[in-house]
Amino acid sequence: MTKISAAAVKALREKTQLPMMKCKWALEQTGGDEQAAIELLRKEGAKFTEQRGQRETSSGRIAVYADLERGVGAMVELQCESDPVAKNESFRQLAEALVKQLATGPGAASPEELLGQPSGRSDGETLQDFFNEVVNQIREVFRLPRILRIDTPCGGYAHFTGTLGALVQVEGGTPEAARDVAMHVAAMNPEALTPEQANPEKVAEIKEKYGAINEMALKNALKKYYAEVVLLEQPLVKDPGKTVGQYAQEQGMKILGYVRWELGGEENRCGL
Numbered sequence: 001m002t003k004i005s006a007a008a009v010k011a012l013r014e015k016t017q018l019p020m021m022k023c024k025w026a027l028e029q030t031g032g033d034e035q036a037a038i039e040l041l042r043k044e045g046a047k048f049t050e051q052r053g054q055r056e057t058s059s060g061r062i063a064v065y066a067d068l069e070r071g072v073g074a075m076v077e078l079q080c081e082s083d084p085v086a087k088n089e090s091f092r093q094l095a096e097a098l099v100k101q102l103a104t105g106p107g108a109a110s111p112e113e114l115l116g117q118p119s120g121r122s123d124g125e126t127l128q129d130f131f132n133e134v135v136n137q138i139r140e141v142f143r144l145p146r147i148l149r150i151d152t153p154c155g156g157y158a159h160f161t162g163t164l165g166a167l168v169q170v171e172g173g174t175p176e177a178a179r180d181v182a183m184h185v186a187a188m189n190p191e192a193l194t195p196e197q198a199n200p201e202k203v204a205e206i207k208e209k210y211g212a213i214n215e216m217a218l219k220n221a222l223k224k225y226y227a228e229v230v231l232l233e234q235p236l237v238k239d240p241g242k243t244v245g246q247y248a249q250e251q252g253m254k255i256l257g258y259v260r261w262e263l264g265g266e267e268n269r270c271g272l
Contacts, residue, residue, distance in 0.1 A: 004028055006160060014166075016041055022191045025061035042132040055141045059086045061072055062165035063095040063101040063260050066156025066182070073154030073167040074202050075261060076105035076147045081140040090134045091142075095162070098127060102149050111144040148259065149270060157182035163263040173253025181248065185258045190194055193257060194272045195222075198230055231258065231270075 004027045012023040012034055018041060023172040028045075030036035060079035066072070078095040083147055085091055101117050109112035113187025115128040135142055150167055155178020158165040166185040170178045182231045210218040232245035232255065239247065248255050 003111060004032055006173065008032060009033070012037055014131065016137065041136055042129055044136055047243045055081060056141045057081055057141055058264060059083045060143075061086055061095045061162030061262055062158055062263055063162070064100040064156040064158040064167065064182075065100040066095075066154045066178070067103065067173075068153050068155065068170070068173075068178055070155045071151065073104050073150045073152070073156050073169075074099050074148060075156075075158075075165050075167060075259070076102060077145055077165075077261060077263065078123060079143040079145060080138075085138050085140050088138060090137055094130055094134050094142075097121070097130060100143065101127060102147055102161075102199035107149050107151075108147060111147055113174070114147055115144065146261075146267075148261075150259075152256075153178075155179045155182040156187050159186055160235075162260070166258060166260040167272075168258045170248075170254040171254040171256060173248070173251045177248070177253050180236070181253075182243060182258070184234070184237045184244055185231065185260050187237050188231075188234055188270060190234060190258075190270070191229040191268075193231050193255065195226050195230050195233065197270065198226060228235060231255065 001022050004024055008027055009020055009024045010118070012027060013020055016023065017036065022041070026037035027165065031197050043104065057079035059082050060077060062075060062077050065074045073248040076095065076099045078098060080086055080091060098114065099118055101120060102108060102114055106118050116126055117175070119125045119127045119130040121130065131142060152169050153171065154169060155168045155175065156166070157179055164186040166182045167184055167193060168178055168182045201217055202225065207218060210221040227235065232243065234244050236242055236244050236247045259272050
């Protein structure tokens with residue numbers, strides 16, 4: 001068996017962030033070839049995921065990338081088994097690499113297609129290689145259940161916890177203004193973009209209840225309802241003294257649609 005030096009083990013550990021004994025084992029198995037050892041460790045990570053594939057992945061991160069000038073926005077949901085792992089720096093970097101490649105690369109029709117694309121870290125490395133590497137470091141099951149790319153000018157926002165994310169399709173405005181609206185969508189979860197898109201059954205109920213009283217009572221009831229559920233009529237989170245629609249108008253921006261994700265939850269989409 002090839003004698004493996006402590007320096008070689010240390011160098012491999014610094015590159016992979018795996019335990020010393022695992023690095024030593026990989027180097028022994030590959031005759032001291034560092035690149036072959038890295039590949040072996042990646043395969044071990046993939047094997048680990050296959051063996052534990054049925055475990056629940058209720059934690060994770062939603063990552064968002066938006067470029068108003070390039071006219072693109074993207075979101076990915078990367079799941080793991082526990083909250084501490086969702087906060088791990090390597091896990092965060094993997095999520096960011098996935099969403100950046102989705103937005104700036106050729107696009108992908110499925111998570112599997114995205115994982116086959118370059119990681120952006122080194123020549124020849126795919127996102128699947130990066131994925132397996134982090135799995136091998138952390139020893140939890142990861143999943144990439146959904147990805148989304150929108151080829152239109154967008155603002156984007158992801159909550160610092162990684163549990164919420166939103167993209168807002170806009171015309172005009174600035175990246176900062178578009179991000180403000182995306183942050184509002186993430187926080188307030190509107191049900192519709194405009195009053196015309198609000199729940200017709202709820203609107204009919206309000207009209208039946210207040211229409212018999214007087215026109216002013218009906219107008220006020222509808223205004224209150226729209227302020228609760230309609231994006232353009234909601235008070236802006238960042239500045240409650242104005243509505244989202246008023247803010248957009250001030251910024252020279254038209255809001256065309258939005259999509260909002262909750263980690264492990266349903267998608268809320270309107271106009272996209």
